[in-house]
Amino acid sequence: MTDRTLHLPVAAQPRVETLLEYAVRGEDCGYERVWLPETWGRDAVSVLTRVATETDEIGLGPSICNVYSRSPALLAQTATTLQEIADGRLRVGIGPSGPAVIEGWHGDDFDRPLRRTRECLEVMRAVMSGETVDYNGELFTLGGFRLRCDPPDEPVPIDVAGMGPTAVELAGRFADGWHATVFTPDGLRDRLEDLRRGATLGDRDPDDVRTTLSVTACALEDGERARELVAGHVAFYVGAMGTYYRESLARQGYEDVATEIATAWGSGDRQRASALAAELLDELGAAGTPDRAREQLARFEAVDGLDAIAVSFPRGASSEEVRTTIEALAP
Known part of the structure; x- marks a missing residue:
């Protein structure tokens, strides 16, 4: 099951x-x-x-904390503290994010994202073990320190976000889970093969790597309004958030429409970008009336190897529309 x-919404809330x-x-x-x-x-x-x-x-947990704006040791300290506050309910999602955020917002170089993610994961586990950390990686070297508090009673699961084949293979090989986003059911099935391959390379059981897919959803009695919101959200991510989402859609067989969306957005024609994105809604999201949105979620739930769906929300949704969707798509 x-x-x-x-x-929770990525868009600003009141x-x-x-x-x-x-x-x-x-x-x-x-x-x-x-x-x-x-x-x-x-x-x-x-x-x-x-x-x-x-x-x-x-x-509860972050999805995601990027691996550039905090050091691996600080991420581990943060996870240790949140796990204590949450009485053991924490699961952490980390990942490289993308150059638009890392360079444009944090002012850091988006350098070697997969290597950095792997080393961050390894350092976090070492720190949260409570033992003295001696780590020599290609990017990070730590030694001589250990947590100055009790480590978590149970290891905090660490999931990794990624979209490309190599990133997903890395999650399967090293992480406790994989966070996926902007996937069609068939596209997700293809990447799950990469996840299983990574688990095999890491001598692990693929069933031990938990897969969570974020699906942008909006379930309203005004189904057209719901679909317009999700189409605008998809257009923004494909058009404004760098090449990652466009490349992911190209791997899933939607290169032409993804390129058209990005071109329209880049030229300032947001209306055309949204109209083009609407062509992908039935494959990428769950939008419309509550009954229709639930039917679309069921298509994702039918994917073998998917452990959890994370109901996500479009950028332009009002607080009331978010609340309505939470209730309409509840388990």
């Missing part, structure tokens, strides 16, 4: 309390976990601390 989780309200509503509706993205809005750690203290049972 595929779990239903909640991926207040931290709004995000907290969504999380509490998610817990009340039976979602298994609440994920919080971190881009250039509120930081994930502060908000997740509030969520941890105001909820009782729902799992």
Whole structure:
């Protein structure tokens, strides 16, 4: 059975309390976990601390914390602290993000993203073991320190985000899970083969690597409004967030329309970009009336090897539209 989780909006929300309200509503509706993205809005750690203290049972975690703006040791310290606050409900998602965020927002070089992700994962595990850390990697060298507090009673699972074959293979080989986004059901099946190959290379059971797919969703009685919102969201990511999403869609057989979306967005024709993105909605999202959105989610849930769907939300959705969707698509 595929779990239903909640991926809080990446778009700016009125207040931290709004995000907290969504999380509490998610817990009340039976979602298994609440994920919080971190881009250039509120930081994930502060908000997740509030969520941890105001909820009782729902799992929580960032999806994702990038591996450039915090050192691996600080990520491990943060995970250790959040795990304590959350009474063991934490699962961490890390990944390289992309050059648009790392270079444009953090002012860092987007250098060797996969190597950095792997070493970050290894350092985090070493730090959270509670033992003295002696690590010599290609990018990071640490030695002589150990946590100045008790390590987590149970290891904090560390998931890795990625879209390309090599990134997904890395997740299968080294991580506890893989976070996927902007995939069709068939595209996801192809990447799951890479995940299984990575697990085999790492001498691991593929079933031990948990796969979570973020699906942009909007379920409203006004189905056309819901579809317009999700189409605009897809257009933004393909057109404005660098080449990663476009390249991923090209690998899934949608190179022409992805290129057209990016071209339209780049020329300032957002309306055309959204109209083109609407052609992909039935493959990439779950949008429309509640019944239609639930049917579309079911197509993803039918993918063998998918462990959880994270219900995500389009950038332009109002708070009320987010709340309505949370309730309509609850487990």
